[in-house]
Amino acid sequence: MTTNKYPGTCEICGEHVPADKGEIRQVWDGQEDEFVWKVRHTDTGICQSVRGQETAASECERGYHAIIGYIKEYGQKTNDAVYGNEVVIDRRYGINQVGWVVTVDNKNTIRLTEKSWSDGYDLSETYTLTDNGDNDGYGNGNDDIKSALHSITNGVQVSIRPFAI
Numbered sequence: 327m328t329t330n331k332y333p334g335t336c337e338i339c340g341e342h343v344p345a346d347k348g349e350i351r352q353v354w355d356g357q358e359d360e361f362v363w364k365v366r367h368t369d370t371g372i373c374q375s376v377r378g379q380e381t382a383a384s385e386c387e388r389g390y391h392a393i394i395g396y397i398k399e400y401g402q403k404t405n406d407a408v409y410g411n412e413v414v415i416d417r418r419y420g421i422n423q424v425g426w427v428v429t430v431d432n433k434n435t436i437r438l439t440e441k442s443w444s445d446g447y448d449l450s451e452t453y454t455l456t457d458n459g460d461n462d463g464y465g466n467g468n469d470d471i472k473s474a475l476h477s478i479t480n481g482v483q484v485s486i487r488p489f490a491i
């Protein structure tokens with residue numbers, strides 16, 4: 327195997343490979359009709375840890391979507407944008423701040439809110455979940471929702487079972 331003289335992008339994990347930290351090999355590129363150089367990390371542990379992080383990230387996304395679905399299912403929907411005073415998770419993006427934000431107020435009421443406009447119409451939505459504790463013991467009370475969303479923000483996986491509809 328030949329060490330890479332130049333930095334590149336790992337063909338296994340897609341992350342950066344600094345000079346001298348990878349191996350290069352020539353492979354035939356049918357589209358380009360020529361041999362091209364491919365680089366990969368010499369330390370395959372790097373590729374594996376990148377993949378592990380990707381798996382954790384996608385598990386967090388599954389958790390996020392399960393909880394959002396749960397709040398929409400059991401929350402009281404109103405056609406306006408109402409917020410609590412503490413942000414739990416904020417997925418708004420772009421100049422127009424599209425997307426959901428979850429907030430909580432001092433009564434531990436959870437609000438899932440999206441502010442949106444289309445063609446001059448206010449299409450804002452809020453789903454409100456009042457705090458009933460965790461009566462059924464499933465681990466899906468408002469405190470559970472808050473701590474699960476905080477975990478997801480920190481890249482820690484959560485069990486989606488309590489939030490399965």
Ligand SMILES: [Zn+2]
Pocket residue numbers: 336337338339340341366367372373
């Ligand atoms: Zn790699």
